[in-house]
Amino acid sequence: MRDVCVIGLGLIGGSVLRGAKAAGRTVWGATASKEDADKARAEGFDITTVDEALGRNPEALVVLAVPMPALPDLLRKVPAHTRLTDVTSVKGPVHDAVHRYAANTRFVGGHPMAGTSKSGWDAGSANLFEGAAWVVTPEEADDHLNDVMRLALDLKAHVVPTTPEEHDEAVARISHLPHIMAAILAAVGADGGPLAMALAAGSFGDGTRVAGSRPELVRAMCEGNRDALLMAVDDALGRLGAARGSLASTGGLAKTIEAGHEGRNALVSQPQRTKITIDLTKPGALAALRNLGSRGGRVVGLNGSTAEAETS
Numbered sequence: 001m002r003d004v005c006v007i008g009l010g011l012i013g014g015s016v017l018r019g020a021k022a023a024g025r026t027v028w029g030a031t032a033s034k035e036d037a038d039k040a041r042a043e044g045f046d047i048t049t050v051d052e053a054l055g056r057n058p059e060a061l062v063v064l065a066v067p068m069p070a071l072p073d074l075l076r077k078v079p080a081h082t083r084l085t086d087v088t089s090v091k092g093p094v095h096d097a098v099h100r101y102a103a104n105t106r107f108v109g110g111h112p113m114a115g116t117s118k119s120g121w122d123a124g125s126a127n128l129f130e131g132a133a134w135v136v137t138p139e140e141a142d143d144h145l146n147d148v149m150r151l152a153l154d155l156k157a158h159v160v161p162t163t164p165e166e167h168d169e170a171v172a173r174i175s176h177l178p179h180i181m182a183a184i185l186a187a188v189g190a191d192g193g194p195l196a197m198a199l200a201a202g203s204f205g206d207g208t209r210v211a212g213s214r215p216e217l218v219r220a221m222c223e224g225n226r227d228a229l230l231m232a233v234d235d236a237l238g239r240l241g242a243a244r245g246s247l248a249s250t251g252g253l254a255k256t257i258e259a260g261h262e263g264r265n266a267l268v269s270q271p272q273r274t275k276i277t278i279d280l281t282k283p284g285a286l287a288a289l290r291n292l293g294s295r296g297g298r299v300v301g302l303n304g305s306t307a308e309a310e311t312s
Contacts, residue, residue: 001025001154002083002147003060005053007074009036011115012087013065014124016155017045022126023154028053032070036121054078061085061147063110067217068093068224075101085110085148089171090224091137091164108148109137109164111171112157117212130156133298137164141285150302158310159299161289172228177236179210179218180229186211273297273310281305 004020006013009031017040021027028046030053031037037047054062054077064086066074071088075097078084084107088094091109098107114132116123134152136159138145149159162170186208189196210218222229243256278288278299289307292299297311 003057005060006063008065009121011119011123014121015128018126019155039121067220071097078102080104089221091167093224095164106144108145111135119214132157133160135160160293162293168225168228172232176222176229177232182208182211271312276309278307
């Protein structure tokens with residue numbers, strides 16, 4: 001198993017470090033946060049400076065787990081030929097940054113679809129990714145892609161291959177827009193005063209949970225996916241406008257409520273999956289992996305040069 005170096009030890013990076021160690025890998029890390037570094041060392045983890053961490057083992061898999069605004073300066077420090085991945089919640093801008101600042105590295109983009117509204121080292125856990133989707137956005141099918149997928153599988157996630165563009169459009173709708181909507185819901189509720197807050201129960205709590213995330217992290221995530229998020233916001237505004245128009249004219253909300261009910265059912269009623277095998281040595285392997293992801297499929301195992309997958 002390849003050694004793992006994690007730069008950034010917040011919720012996601014700290015969980016990757018813990019999970020990789022639990023899987024039997026040699027791990028070390030670095031972070032700009034003295035508080036997170038001290039807490040990680042207190043739990044027995046090998047934490048050092050960024051420069052030392054990046055230079056320790058040229059064959060290690062380096063995981064970048066810092067917010068998007070911090071990536072350019074960090075990428076300038078990454079040695080050439082480093083095996084590199086990331087866990088950032090946008091992929092197009094990350095790929096652009098890697099090509100600009102660390103073009104001589106071997107890079108496969110990544111994004112584990114897991115987390116909480118809490119942040120920092122204390123929020124992480126070795127099993128955070130269990131059962132979660134871990135997106136990869138490879139530019140070619142090679143042994144480095146296998147390394148990144150194997151790390152995700154070792155952390156008990158399943159792998160969803162796609163392109164940076166498709167990833168960003170998807171997460172704008174199911175991750176970034178919900179953060180915006182949660183912020184608006186929380187603000188509207190709070191404007192209702194003490195009585196509204198005293199009466200707030202499960203639906204308000206569920207709908208506003210992610211508004212408890214650190215604002216600077218939410219801003220970095222959402223602003224970094226500006227173009228795709230604008231399209232998702234326009235879609236949401238159009239639906240809100242239609243709901244308002246219907247409520248004002250007829251007093252009815254049937255179309256809005258029924259469409260939402262169907263959307264929720266699409267989440268909780270996943271279709272039965274069929275097992276397939278993808279030969280990663282064939283010329284069309286990258287296209288096959290991307291097609292798998294676009295259909296909602298996933299890689300659940302690696303067996304030599306083949307990927308064991310499930311597709312809808």
